[in-house]
Amino acid sequence: MPDQNGTLEIKTVEFEEFLDILFMKLRVLRPPTREQEGLKLMICSQFPQNKEIQDEVLVHRLERILNDLDHIYVNIVRMLRHPDYDIAHKNAIQKLKETKSQVNKHMKVVGGKASKAASPEKKKVPEKQPKKK
């Protein structure tokens, strides 16, 4: 929720640091490296072109997933046991990657427009010569 000044605080933590903290404080083992991409796509910010917020875990997002885990537990187990799970898993990851790249592309376009607006290029317009009578 935004505060009185209208600013919104978003808690984030760097992905690798997040896994280290969980192991150090809670003894939660990190998932295998090849599986971490899915986790990253699910809980990290979607701005891969911005190095400052790259691979940052959105704490609030993860909290919501954890809260809902009891409700979706059965569905996830059913989903994991489904014979077509591997294909669906690959498709889901591919789709998220595409979304990420589209967001990235859009951000670049918007950024490009913003920078152009900041320093507008002046077009040379040929001056009209007064008609001779």
Added chain:
Amino acid sequence: MLASEALGINYFVMSKAVFEFMLQLKKALGDRDVKLPDVLEKKSTTR
């Protein structure tokens, strides 16, 4: 609608290992009765 669904989370991204990680994390938080933001605070609490 669940809060996580409203965020547009596609649970097909969740592999078995990630699901187990989530369960492990939820259990650890519940056992210690702590909240995730408190755990992820950079200041470490030493006693």
